[in-house]
Each structure stands twice: as C-alpha cells, then as structure tokens.
Amino acid sequence: MSAELELSADFQERLTELSNLSQKAQAGDKAARRELRKAVRSSSGEVIARASDLAKMGQRVLIKTAATNNPLLEEALPARLDLMREEIAGENPTPLEALLTEQIVSLWMLLQLHEVLHSAQYKRGSEHQVSPSFMLQMVKIQESAHRRFLASVQTLARVRKLQANTPGIQVNTQINLR
Amino acid sequence: MNGKVVREYIGGGELARIVSEGDATRRALRKVERQQERTELERLEALAAPVGELCEVTMILTRAHLLAGGYHEHKGEWRRERRA
Numbered sequence: 452m453s454a455e456l457e458l459s460a461d462f463q464e465r466l467t468e469l470s471n472l473s474q475k476a477q478a479g480d481k482a483a484r485r486e487l488r489k490a491v492r493s494s495s496g497e498v499i500a501r502a503s504d505l506a507k508m509g510q511r512v513l514i515k516t517a518a519t520n521n522p523l524l525e526e527a528l529p530a531r532l533d534l535m536r537e538e539i540a541g542e543n544p545t546p547l548e549a550l551l552t553e554q555i556v557s558l559w560m561l562l563q564l565h566e567v568l569h570s571a572q573y574k575r576g577s578e579h580q581v582s583p584s585f586m587l588q589m590v591k592i593q594e595s596a597h598r599r600f601l602a603s604v605q606t607l608a609r610v611r612k613l614q615a616n617t618p619g620i621q622v623n624t625q626i627n628l629r
Numbered sequence: 630m631n632g633k634v635v636r637e638y639i640g641g642g643e644l645a646r647i648v649s650e651g652d653a654t655r656r657a658l659r660k661v662e663r664q665q666e667r668t669e670l671e672r673l674e675a676l677a678a679p680v681g682e683l684c685e686v687t688m689i690l691t692r693a694h695l696l697a698g699g700y701h702e703h704k705g706e707w708r709r710e711r712r713a
Contacts, residue, residue: 466686469693476696484696491697495690502686509679516676547694554687557680564676585666592673599684606691613700613707 462501465494499546506553510560517564532556539607545614551607558600565593 469490475483510532518524540552569589572581639648692702700707 466689470689473689473692473696477692477701487693488697491693495693498686499690502683502690505679505686506683509683512679513676547690550687550690554683557683561677561680565673568673581666582663585670588670589673592670592677596677596680599681603684603687606687609707610691610695613695613698613709 459501462498465490465498469495469498496546499550503550503553506550506557510553510557513557513560513564517560517567519567528560532560535559547610548607548614551603551610554603555600555607558596558603561596562593562600565589565596569593 469487472483472487472490476487510529514525514528514532518528535556536552539555540549544552572586572589639645695702695707699710701710702708
C-alpha cells in the first residue's frame with residue numbers, strides 16, 4: 452500500500468475508540484452508549500470525511516491500473532464513477548450514506564479491474580497459459596471482492612431503512628460527490 | 630505418474646545430455662513463470678488491500694452510527710432499542 456493510502460495514527464485512534472465503545476454499547480453498557488453518541492457527534496464527521504478521501508485515493512489507483520495508459524479510459528472511468536455515485540447516493544445523502552456509496556463504487560471498480568485482468572489471461576493464448584493454481588487464487592480474490600460488494604449494497608439499504616425511522620445524529624460534514 | 634515421481638532411463642551419451650538440458654530449461658522456465666504469477670498475485674492483493682481497509686473502516690463507522698442511533702444487533706439483524 453502506498454504511503455498516501457496509509458491510515459494516520461490519529462484516524463486509527465479515533466476508529467479504535469469508536470470500535471471499542473460500539474463493542475461495549477452492543478454488550479449493553481449504557482454509559483458506553485452515551486459516550487459513543489458523544490464520540491459519533493464529535494469525531495465521526497471528520498473520520499467519515501477522511502475515509503471518503505481514502506476511498507477516492509484507492510479508486511484513483513484502481514482506475515490507473517485498469518486504464519493501462521489508455522487516456523480515453525482514464526477519462527471515462529472517473530466520469531462513470533461520478534454517475535454511479537449520484538445514482539447510488541441519491542439526493543442529500545447523509546455522510547454515512549455517502550461513505551457507503553464510496554465503498555460500493557470502490558468495490559465496483561475493483562471488480563471491473565478483475566474482469567479486465569481475467570479477460571487478459573484468457574486472451575494470452577494456449578502457449579502462455581497461466582497455471583490453474585494462479586487462476587484459482589485470482590478467482591478467490593475476485594469472489595471476496597464480489598461478496599464485499601453485495602454486502603456493502605445490503606448495508607446501504609439497511610442504513611437507509613433504519614435511518615428513515617430514526618431522527619438520527621446530526622453530523623455536519625460536507626462530502627463532495629464530484 | 631499417478632502422483633508418483635517416476636524415473637525414466639533415456640540412455641547415455643550425447644542424446645542423454647540433450648534431453649537433460651531440455652529438461653533443465655523447461656524446469657527453469659516453469660520456475661520463472663511461477664515467480665511471475667506470484668508477483669502478479671501480490672500486485673492484485675496490494676490493489677485490493679486499500680478497498681479492504683475501506684470496508685473495515687466503513688463497517689466500524691456504520692456500527693457506531695447505528696448503535697449511537699439507538700439500535701442494537703441481534704443475530705445479524707439490527708433492531709431498535711426499546712428505551713433508546
């Protein structure tokens with residue numbers, strides 16, 4: 452992973468705090484739930500914005516790899532992702548919905564890259580066939596991405612459904628979809 | 630052959646040397662190909678790693694938001710807390 456994609460210590464610390472409090476709140480600790488509410492109010496907006504940046508940086512790397520120095524693809528893929536973002540996020544998404552949208556878009560891009568690489572393997576011809584174990588490993592990585600993609604779509608749908616019945620927590624964060 | 634290593638006597642002299650060199654070349658080629666495949670797989674995993682990390686971050690934030698919003702998870706299903 453490149454240095455720019457690495458999570459900062461502060462970001463990691465806030466995530467750990469949210470994760471620990473969530474665990475305690477899930478176990479029934481009421482004080483932890485109150486604490487979690489405060490933590491979500493105070494730091495989750497920034498953490499979500501940072502995670503969205505992380506998602507976009509990852510997408511750029513995937514686009515560059517999938518485009519393989521084809522300028523047209525390098526232009527077309529980000530535009531395609533922008534369209535997807537708008538379609539999936541809809542109007543006035545909450546910061547969490549926007550982040551989940553970024554996750555879906557990233558996974559979709561990863562799956563597209565896998566498709567490109569698989570097609571390239573099949574086109575190599577019988578003289579340069581890769582080993583079955585290599586293909587198996589590739590398929591495993593692809594399957595994992597596919598499972599995550601479906602799970603992320605399901606999570607977004609669930610969050611939307613639940614948030615529709617909840618006043619929700621006000622988090623003032625702006626995430627630019629373009 | 631049938632999962633067992635079988636030695637086949639080819640003979641001696643010049644013919645055996647040529648066959649032996651051919652075998653060695655094929656083995657070396659296979660080794661290079663396997664190395665290339667390993668490198669390619671590592672590259673793929675490196676490309677998928679940031680997305681995997683993003684998924685973990687999103688999962689933590691989603692859980693935190695839902696729990697803070699008065700929900701709890703029960704057997705994989707999110708439910709509203711009665712006294713949230």
